[in-house]
Amino acid sequence: MLDYADLTAILPHRHPILQVDRVLEVEPGRRVVATKAVSGSEPCFAGLADGLPQSAYAYPASLIVESLGQAGAVLWLLTARAAGETTEGTLVFGAARDFEFLGAAYPGDVMRHEVVVESLKTNSAVMRGETWVGDRRIAVVGSMLAVARPDTELAAGPTG
Amino acid sequence: MTQVMSNRMNELREVVAEVLEVEPEEITETSHFIDDHDADSLRAIEILARLEKMYKIEIPQTELPKMENLRAVYDVVKQYAGWQD
Numbered sequence: 001m002l003d004y005a006d007l008t009a010i011l012p013h014r015h016p017i018l019q020v021d022r023v024l025e026v027e028p029g030r031r032v033v034a035t036k037a038v039s040g041s042e043p044c045f046a047g048l049a050d051g052l053p054q055s056a057y058a059y060p061a062s063l064i065v066e067s068l069g070q071a072g073a074v075l076w077l078l079t080a081r082a083a084g085e086t087t088e089g090t091l092v093f094g095a096a097r098d099f100e101f102l103g104a105a106y107p108g109d110v111m112r113h114e115v116v117v118e119s120l121k122t123n124s125a126v127m128r129g130e131t132w133v134g135d136r137r138i139a140v141v142g143s144m145l146a147v148a149r150p151d152t153e154l155a156a157g158p159t160g
Numbered sequence: 161m162t163q164v165m166s167n168r169m170n171e172l173r174e175v176v177a178e179v180l181e182v183e184p185e186e187i188t189e190t191s192h193f194i195d196d197h198d199a200d201s202l203r204a205i206e207i208l209a210r211l212e213k214m215y216k217i218e219i220p221q222t223e224l225p226k227m228e229n230l231r232a233v234y235d236v237v238k239q240y241a242g243w244q245d
Contacts, residue, residue: 094202119209121221126209145206 002026002074010077011070012090016043019067023074024112028082031116032075036067040107058104064111064131064139069093071113072127072144079120087122089150094124098142109133123148165245172233175214179206189231207233215241 002010002023011018025033038059048056073091080087105111115129124147131139161169169189177184180197193199193207204224211233212219217240227233237243 095206119212123221124205124209126206126213143206143209145202145209147202147205 007074010074013070017066018070019063020070020074026075026078028075028079029117029120031114032071034071034074034113034115036111036113038105038107038109038111042107045107054106057106059106059109059111061101064101064105065096065099067111068113068115068129068131068139068141069096069144069146072115072125072129073146075115075117075127076120076125076146079117085122087148089148090154092147092149092154094145094147096141096144098140100140101138102140103133103136103138105133105138111138118143162245168243169230169234172211172237173230175210176207176230176233179203179210187230190229192229194228211237217241
């Protein structure tokens, strides 16, 4: 199991955008199971008006995608590390396809992401995954692409 | 072009069209993914990953720059899948 402190040594993300709290299981090159607890004190819920319905406190889909993607990034980086490789540059979320939201996560829920590798190369990774809250599956992604890009290339701006 | 070739070409066209989010008929054998269909390097990687999964083959990323149109994709896949035609 990897705790929050371990994750800060793997992912470049930091508070408040580090969206994975704990890794429960990891098989490098194959799969990862990671959790993120949603709380009412998340920055995304700050400043909401009183009297809103519960639906206003559904964790935003964009952050579910980010959290699931970060679980995938942990898997990729640990796989590279296990193989004695280093991933140069910055990881970039390239594309997500066939994303389906089937439910929601609310303050008090713990999201559990299960991410499986489709293909891994030195500079790119394709994965698929699911997000669960207890026995409810709340999101499914058919394919997520991440790439590692040299920092110099990113600083130079888009090249097409 | 043989029937087998033409079927495979259409299969590849479907994959490319889906990733580039265009209609399959817009993609000719020589229309350029980047210049004619607004592709970028990320889309190219997606195409490569899908082809690998579909045909259970491995294509080195060094082949990416070559894969600029459908004809070139066909030739690359043919090489790694061991197609005879």
